[in-house]
Amino acid sequence: QVQLVQSGSELKKPGASVKISCKASKYTFTRYAMNWVRQAPGQGLEWMGWINTNTGNPTYAQDFTGRFVFSLDTSVSTVYLQISSLKADDTAIYYCTRGADLRSGYTSGWYYWGQGTLVTVSS
Amino acid sequence: EIVLTQSPGTLSLSPGEGGTLSCRASQSVSNNFLAWYQHKPGQAPRLLIYGASSRATGIPDSFSGSGSGTDFTLTISRLEPEDFAVYYCHQYVTSPWTFGQGTKVEIK
DSSP: OOEEEEOOOEEEOTTOOEEEEEEEESSOGGGEEEEEEEEOTTOOEEEEEEEOTTTOOEEEOGGGOSSEEEEEEGGGTEEEEEEOSOOGGGOEEEEEEEEEETTTOOOSOOOOBOOOEEEEEOO | OOOEEEEOSEEEEOTTOOEEEEEEESSOOGGGOEEEEEEOTTSOOEEEEETTTEEOTTOOTTEEEEEETTEEEEEESSOOGGGOSEEEEEEOSSSSOEEOOOEEEEEO
């Protein structure tokens, strides 16, 4: 069964950085895109962008440029989300979710999700 | 950017009742690349419907999706206690992929 397992909760101070991971298993890692989705407290789901797991090329949504970096390590089938210069507004649950088949560009919705990583930014 | 507007914001229903959730897009969602997710606190979102009307694996037939173009609907025919959650529509045809703001289905 496909699994996406994310790293644990993080508590950070404003101005610090955080790097969270999403480890994929039971499928060919480089075949599917990986998306990142944020849910701030009391808010809805917000797409942050995606990374091409075959080329490593990231694409960021407009609100997530500059301080947000997607990366990956294909040797361990893991994608990463790094956020620098953390602000209180970055407090949220961050999800990875498997996206489109990179060969066809097709997806039948985002069926597989990580369990979410809570990042809390507080002094 | 395709903006998705969901209505109502909150739907108050009793177990056993049915309900209809609406999702309106600011421009046509071609190929009906529109999905619905159920989201409960402390859990990952769960894909219910893709392609506007296809049920995802393991989803009971009490959930059905319909619509095309700019108007889409999720219908829950008989609410079970575990169906009380927030529901989001999502378009995946045009980047940036976007979500609606959600409809909370609460116990009446």
